[in-house]
Amino acid sequence: MAHILEMRGITKEFPGVKALDQVSFEVEEGEIHALCGENGAGKSTLMKVLSGVYPHGSYTGDIVYDGKVQSFGSIRDSEEIGIIIIHQELALIPLLSIAENIFLGNERATRGVIDWHETNRRAGELLERVGLGREHPETLVDDLGLGKQQLVEIAKALSKNVRLLILDEPTSSLNEQDSEKLLELMLEFKAKGITSILISHKLNEVSKVADSITVLRDGAAVARIDCKGGVSEDQIIRDMVGRSLDDRYPPKTDHSLPEVAMKVTDWTVHHPLHADRKVVDRVSFEIRKGEVLGIAGLMGAGRTELAMSLFGQSWGRGISGTVEIDGRKVEMKNVRQAINAGLAYATEDRKGYGLVLDDTIRRNVPLAKLEKISNGIVVDSHREAEVAELYRKRLNIKSSSIEQETVNLSGGNQQKVVLSKWLFADPDVLILDEPTRGIDVGAKYEIYCVIRELAAAGKAVIVISSEMPELLGVTDRLYVMNEGRFVGEMPTAEASQERIMATIIKTAGDRT
Known part of the structure; x- marks a missing residue:
């Protein structure tokens, strides 16, 4: 031919x-x-x-x-x-x-x-x-x-x-x-x-x-x-x-602690344009310190809407329910309040919401917590560069330097900059929405290692993913979401793709 x-x-x-x-x-x-x-x-x-x-x-x-x-x-x-x-x-x-x-x-x-x-x-x-x-x-x-x-x-x-x-x-x-x-x-x-x-x-x-x-x-x-x-x-x-990658996921060690990092009760969110439509319907869950919690579900189940509404009510209207972080009830009516309460959200849309594309790695990395590198209203440029270089090396971000604009990075390296931003913010609870979308297998492994390292440090990590093998490979416990509600919960060790799909199918159209 x-x-x-x-x-x-x-x-x-x-x-x-x-x-x-x-x-x-x-x-x-x-x-x-x-x-x-x-x-x-x-x-x-x-x-x-x-x-x-x-x-x-x-x-x-x-x-x-x-x-x-x-x-x-x-x-x-x-x-x-x-x-x-x-x-x-x-x-x-x-x-x-x-x-x-x-x-x-x-x-x-x-x-x-x-x-x-x-x-x-x-x-x-x-x-x-x-x-x-x-x-x-x-x-x-x-x-x-x-x-x-x-x-x-x-x-x-x-x-x-x-x-x-x-x-x-x-x-x-x-x-x-x-x-x-x-x-x-x-x-x-x-x-x-x-x-x-x-x-x-x-x-x-x-x-x-x-x-x-x-x-x-x-x-x-x-x-x-x-x-x-x-x-x-x-x-x-x-x-x-250039080498064999025998294991797609790092080894799992149970780092979960008895203390609850975040508890959500009866969380309900209405569509911003259709006030009579509940996109998240009376969702309740909790995650412990040191735990990696997965949320499984089909596209349109309401997972991203749940995450964004929790993160400073970034999405939705008519939001009700309560959130407790580290045992105290918190009000998070905007993103700054959410960050100050110890919650972070790495969006699935890294280009639209996760990065300032026409700015450098140096300026993007500390963006969520500028007060850590500033004296009043003045950013310490030397400290800014130190932080960016630290995370560039820690997450193996492939770039010419920290002065490279993020728009010119590959998708995987852009995602690492997003993660760096939230790691620097040092949250108690980190929500990762489709953290490895469009990323190669080697970079995925590196991100999975970061997730497990966060759990080992006592952080609570929530992973939303459309790839069921990823959820099974990196999380400790799973919730299954369908039509705006949590319809199942199981330890990941007892879960399978078939069991997750069976739970979704069984509860389709079952809203009361």
Whole structure:
């Protein structure tokens, strides 16, 4: 089978760091080729070179597509010949319709006037093709779940006559069911002759659909794996991290103490736009000092809404119930009160709410507790630098220096900056919402070690995760949440994915 793409000796440098170093690989026409590697290995950078986000002249080496050397000046140039990239962060406009998003910049128009009948008709055909045939083209994107939004992005790609589809972490924000649908769609595209490049940290997905894999490490291509005879996740991990990772999770030692760190009673939260809708309904729970507590549940169960409403009422309205921290009742009506009470929340949306992206590691790390490095209203810049460097080393944040802007870090290293911020705040209770989303297996292990270290130090840690193996691997006890309520509780040692799902299914629609 002929190669549709060859990348030859691609080298890309940023100030102070070489992101790609003589990377070469080939993709056969009609196959699914995966790019794997740790955070910061260069995967997204390489795809931005391929798609024209980084234009010709900003890198060295050659892109050979369809047998011709290409010189893309912009992403529009690559799209014109059928190379379409879907970034990890969706590029949809929430308050426009599905049809408007699909044809944004590629409008169905005659002499400058948009033909809305043709726009909606063609959008309907594309929605049918990606499995969204029941959605009306005039539906606002804001009214769709994340899984459906991801499919709208793919419909948008198909509207441009895609031949090579690049998907950067397409399932990182999806639940298991939506992820499965997306993988099935990729296999359908393959059957129709569309070539795909998949970037994913979910190695079970890679091993399921990929025909071949290129592994990047520290900006260099270190291995090519032919998957046609099958491939094990352990083999991919060895090539990614340069060593065997026999255990995905650190050993668990029970550090829980008799003292209750936080107790929540009858916590109820209403939707901010629909006052009659309870998103969290009379939830009660407690967590002890030194304990790692997991909250399992499907997307939409109310887990994030629970966490955000507890953290200074950051989400919701009509909030009622009580919270006790270290045996005393606390009022947390804003984020500053929550932090002062000893509660911290590491959001699932690190780019939107967790970081100041256009500022440096140095300024982000101490941000939640500036009073610790300031004299009155003046920040001690020397102390600020010491703190940032301390946590950069402690969490192994890969960067040129503490002066690097967080927007230029990989997803895993951004997450480590978020964790550093809350570790410096030194909370009694730390809520981690999807702490390893979009992060490679090596960085995940490092974060799991931090979680267990916090427990050993007597801190209480709550982990919210859509990955059930992660909850089973890192927590001591589990609550199961469904439709805004806690519907089950069990020691993790007695839990299984099957038991958790059975609890959810058994209680579906059972609200009284």
